[in-house]
Amino acid sequence: MKKGFTLIELLVVIAIIAILAAILFPVFAKVREKARQTTCTSNEKQIGLAIFQYNEDYDGIYPEGIELGESANSWPLQIQPYIKSVAVFVCPDDTKMTAPLPWDSTQTTAAISYASNGTLGYDSGTGEHKLIGVMGMADDTNPGSLEHAPAAESGVNEPAGTILVAENHNDIALQNGLYGNILIWGLGPIFTNGWASGQSTYNVIPNGVNTGTYPNGPNGAVTASHTGLANFLFCDGHVKSMIPSATDPDMNGQPQNNMWDATRQ
Secondary structure, three states, rough: OOOOHHHHHHHHHHHHHHHHHHHHHHHHHHHHHHHHHHHHHHHHHHHHHHHHHHHHHHEOOOOEEEEEEEHHHHHHHHOOOHHOHHHHHHHOOOOHHOOOOOOOOOOOEOOEEEEOOOOOEEEEEOEHHHHHHOOOEEEOOOOOOOOOOOHHHHOOOHHHEEEEEEEOOHHHHHHHHOOOOOOOOOOOEEOOOOOOOOOOHHHHHHOOOOOOOOOOOOOOOOOOOEOOOEEEOOOOOOOEEEOHHHHHHOOOOHHHOOOOOOOOO
8 A cells, every 4th residue: 555645744845845945046046147247247358359459450549438429439339340249248137138239330229238438537727527537428520629539548547447348237227217328429338427518427437425326326327236246347458346336435535546537646
């Protein structure tokens, strides 16, 4: 005569399975997220290689972040001949961008997961803003503008400590009623800390002393989707995962620690 399982035995087995699931599922989630973070790191490294190849062909001058009124001159499109890929511009954690959109030199609405360092500083001598980042807003129709020229590699004082590209995901912007980080002026693929012409606050750099929520909190508009971290591509080519606020702990009180300022001594 075959003996079946009692109700108590079945409940014990179910309880053991539930306990194992509760233990293992977070582990699996962390492994999956680590794989996404690694893919994002690889994306930024490939983007960095393409930028440096571009620089070699243009006398050590970085691409423009985005040209005023000319979306075809944004930095992703300028480095496209060197990278020949759209997928590398999409982080796996950018949930509204699960599949990369095809785009070419005429594309003006392709969304990407990364933005360049286009930080501005105030020039007390002229009373105007000037680019202290690397690849910001260019105004080729106004050569006298302090915002018109991207940086030269030789002008970056601390390449290993200066940010070139960072994460700025579309899903975050979309949740706040925006269209995301698309290749058009106004929401172009650049970070800044305020434009004289009125740049969107959804592109601001971090400032560790700020309080509040995205994008006006300590992390600014940088997307920290990798368990609280974001990937940053630096001007020497290395990529590092950091808490965004650590890249600029105190914009006014600790300017020497602002990794978005390529001109700092």
